[in-house]
Amino acid sequence: MSDHGTPGRTDVVPVDQxxxxxxxxxxxxxxxxxxxxxxQPRPTDVDERAEKRAERQVAGLFGLSALFTILFVxxxxxxxxxxxxxxxxxxxxxxxxxxxxLGMALLLIGVAAIQWARKLMSDVEIVEMRHPAASSEEDxxxxxxSFRAGVDDSGxxxxxxIRNAMLGSLGLLGLPLIVLLRDLGPxxxxxxxxxxxxxxxxxxxxxxxxxxxxxxxxxGQLINAEPSVFxxxxxxxxxxxxxxxxxxxxxxxxxxVVRMKPSDITPSKGRENWGVxxxxxxSKICTHVGCPISLWEQQTHHLLCxxxxxxxDLADNGKVIFGPAGRALPQLPLAVDGEGYLVAQRxxxxxxxxxxxxxx
Amino acid sequence: xxxxxxxxxxxRRSPFAGLVVLLLALVVTGAVFVGVEKTVSPAxxxxxxxxxxxxxxxxxxxxxxxxxxxxxxxxxxxxxxxTQYGPPLAGVGAAAVDFQVGTGRMPMxxxxxxxxxxxxxxxxxEISALAAYVASLGPGPSVPSKSEYDASDxxxxxxxxxxxxxxxxxxxxxNFAASGGALPGGKYAPSLRGVxxxxxxxxxLTGPQQMPVFSDGVMTPQDKKDIIAYLKNIETSPKYGGSxxxxxxPVSEGLTxxxxxxxxxxxFSVWIASSSTRSKKGTQA
Numbered sequence: 001m002s003d004h005g006t007p008g009r010t011d012v013v014p015v016d017q018x019x020x021x022x023x024x025x026x027x028x029x030x031x032x033x034x035x036x037x038x039x040q041p042r043p044t045d046v047d048e049r050a051e052k053r054a055e056r057q058v059a060g061l062f063g064l065s066a067l068f069t070i071l072f073v074x075x076x077x078x079x080x081x082x083x084x085x086x087x088x089x090x091x092x093x094x095x096x097x098x099x100x101x102l103g104m105a106l107l108l109i110g111v112a113a114i115q116w117a118r119k120l121m122s123d124v125e126i127v128e129m130r131h132p133a134a135s136s137e138e139d140x141x142x143x144x145x146s147f148r149a150g151v152d153d154s155g156x157x158x159x160x161x162i163r164n165a166m167l168g169s170l171g172l173l174g175l176p177l178i179v180l181l182r183d184l185g186p187x188x189x190x191x192x193x194x195x196x197x198x199x200x201x202x203x204x205x206x207x208x209x210x211x212x213x214x215x216x217x218x219x220g221q222l223i224n225a226e227p228s229v230f231x232x233x234x235x236x237x238x239x240x241x242x243x244x245x246x247x248x249x250x251x252x253x254x255x256x257v258v259r260m261k262p263s264d265i266t267p268s269k270g271r272e273n274w275g276v277x278x279x280x281x282x283s284k285i286c287t288h289v290g291c292p293i294s295l296w297e298q299q300t301h302h303l304l305c306x307x308x309x310x311x312x313d314l315a316d317n318g319k320v321i322f323g324p325a326g327r328a329l330p331q332l333p334l335a336v337d338g339e340g341y342l343v344a345q346r347x348x349x350x351x352x353x354x355x356x357x358x359x360x
Numbered sequence: 361x362x363x364x365x366x367x368x369x370x371x372r373r374s375p376f377a378g379l380v381v382l383l384l385a386l387v388v389t390g391a392v393f394v395g396v397e398k399t400v401s402p403a404x405x406x407x408x409x410x411x412x413x414x415x416x417x418x419x420x421x422x423x424x425x426x427x428x429x430x431x432x433x434x435x436x437x438x439x440x441x442x443t444q445y446g447p448p449l450a451g452v453g454a455a456a457v458d459f460q461v462g463t464g465r466m467p468m469x470x471x472x473x474x475x476x477x478x479x480x481x482x483x484x485x486e487i488s489a490l491a492a493y494v495a496s497l498g499p500g501p502s503v504p505s506k507s508e509y510d511a512s513d514x515x516x517x518x519x520x521x522x523x524x525x526x527x528x529x530x531x532x533x534x535n536f537a538a539s540g541g542a543l544p545g546g547k548y549a550p551s552l553r554g555v556x557x558x559x560x561x562x563x564x565l566t567g568p569q570q571m572p573v574f575s576d577g578v579m580t581p582q583d584k585k586d587i588i589a590y591l592k593n594i595e596t597s598p599k600y601g602g603s604x605x606x607x608x609x610p611v612s613e614g615l616t617x618x619x620x621x622x623x624x625x626x627x628f629s630v631w632i633a634s635s636s637t638r639s640k641k642g643t644q645a
Contacts, residue, residue, distance in 0.1 A: 092598060114631070220567045221573040298567055298572045299569065
């Protein structure tokens with residue numbers, strides 16, 4: 001609105017606007033241009049003493065910052081790292097001193113700069129007018145002319161052989177990008193649908209790797225377990241699973257074993273013989289996004305996922321009773337082998353872990 | 361005679377009659393209570409039965425302090441809805457009693473989502489008497505000896521091994537730094553900091569409340585001892601990273617970042633943008 005506004009001036013003349021928009025007859029001015037406030041100087045602008053005081057404040061803040069920087073260097077040499085770890089509120093003298101000194105040094109520089117700008121730097125109201133974003137006609141004309149001159153000079157229109165060869169070579173550069181995508185593969189195939197569990201494979205305690213007898217498991221017990229194959233060695237004395245292979249296999253085969261009162265369990269049809277005297281085994285991988293779950297309430301028989309609060313009822317075939325999980329927790333059928341240890345009847349009947357496209 | 365009864369009934373209606381009857385009733389009740397209490401109070405029971413076995417002393421204590429929820433013979437009380445008012449105690453063992461009563465969780469002050477740790481109301485002798493009585497109800501885990509749970513001489517290897525067991529079996533509920541965590545319905549897994557080694561051992565052995573059992577057959581006494589060694593180790597390890605904010609993870613850290621961190625930034629922005637005091641002096645001059 002205020003085309004004629006200049007810094008510190010409020011005398012915008014509405015008559016000019018009437019002239020510019022000659023065809024529109026403005027009756028008065030519906031929303032009057034308030035213009036700029038009358039400029040009021042700060043105390044530091046008019047009071048010599050206030051100005052001096054502000055100057056001392058800013059200099060003092062910078063000086064204090066310098067002092068903290070020096071204290072930082074001093075405390076670096078004065079306090080040993082790790083020797084006195086519980087000196088100041090249990091945090092260690094070195095940690096507290098270094099952090100406080102460096103923090104204050106930086107903060108005080110910032111505070112001084114703000115104080116300087118607010119109290120002492122120039123204090124005038126400024127109006128910045130909007131202007132078109134495009135370059136001037138003249139500049140655009142010059143740019144186009146030189147571009148056309150370049151095109152003519154290269155003779156690209158006259159030499160189709162060169163042009164086509166260039167376009168071909170540039171186009172072919174897209175091929176490496178596509179070829180490199182192959183490294184994202186190969187597709188997993190049906191690997192997601194299977195785990196290392198096999199018929200007769202023993203259920204062992206995670207970390208310790210000890211096999212489990214049903215009579216060792218008490219009602220209300222939770223065992224974080226793994227297949228025994230992770231603790232077995234091959235013919236050369238090396239572990240059968242190692243490194244990334246071990247982690248990948250573990251991520252699918254991890255299980256939890258729980259024991260409940262047999263009278264509390266309501267197996268669905270076909271699952272009547274999947275447990276051993278109230279001992280049931282479920283996948284440890286949440287069917288929502290695959291967090292490992294072992295947060296088990298022994299009295300309610302609920303298994304909770306700490307990530308998104310999906311809750312499974314282990315007494316009722318791993319049914320989802322709360323949360324975002326879409327499928328019941330896969331159950332591993334258990335049996336007892338000739339030596340009396342818990343073993344798997346077979347692999348899981350369904351893929352463990354979160355859903356994926358091909359699963360359907 | 362008639363006259364007398366009429367006078368009496370007239371007196372009875374006097375404003376003080378009710379008060380007198382109430383006082384009389386209170387005195388009688390108090391006297392009866394004192395008499396009853398004398399016969400079964402812990403101290404009296406102990407004095408009177410010096411020759412009795414510890415289990416019998418425990419039974420006397422049990423009848424006073426525990427039987428109202430757990431039943432007179434520790435058989436448990438089932439509510440109308442079929443839930444446990446107080447669970448049956450046959451087979452829970454002396455270790456369960458030592459944990460529940462020794463941490464003040466039992467006796468419960470009132471029914472609730474979970475028994476809370478509070479001031480211990482029984483003396484150690486009374487607790488062992490109660491434990492002996494409950495152990496006599498059925499075979500269960502006994503109170504561990506000091507050599508079983510004391511991990512003060514554990515080496516680094518034991519601490520590392522205990523850490524592996526802790527992260528696999530305990531962190532889901534008790535948090536990565538043993539600070540505890542929330543469970544649904546007002547329940548929670550308590551913090552393990554400052555809990556005595558004996559009570560941690562007993563909790564693993566007996567599975568109090570919602571906590572699962574970690575029986576000796578699957579998690580050996582050595583495994584349990586290593587877990588305790590790890591817990592005691594992280595309790596004393598220095599906080600190199602500065603304030604841990606309770607080691608509660610994103611909850612306390614996020615709250616601090618949003619409230620303290622962004623709050624300070626907003627405060628500075630307000631200060632930068634606020635107009636300073638103006639003077640009329642210049643315009644007047």
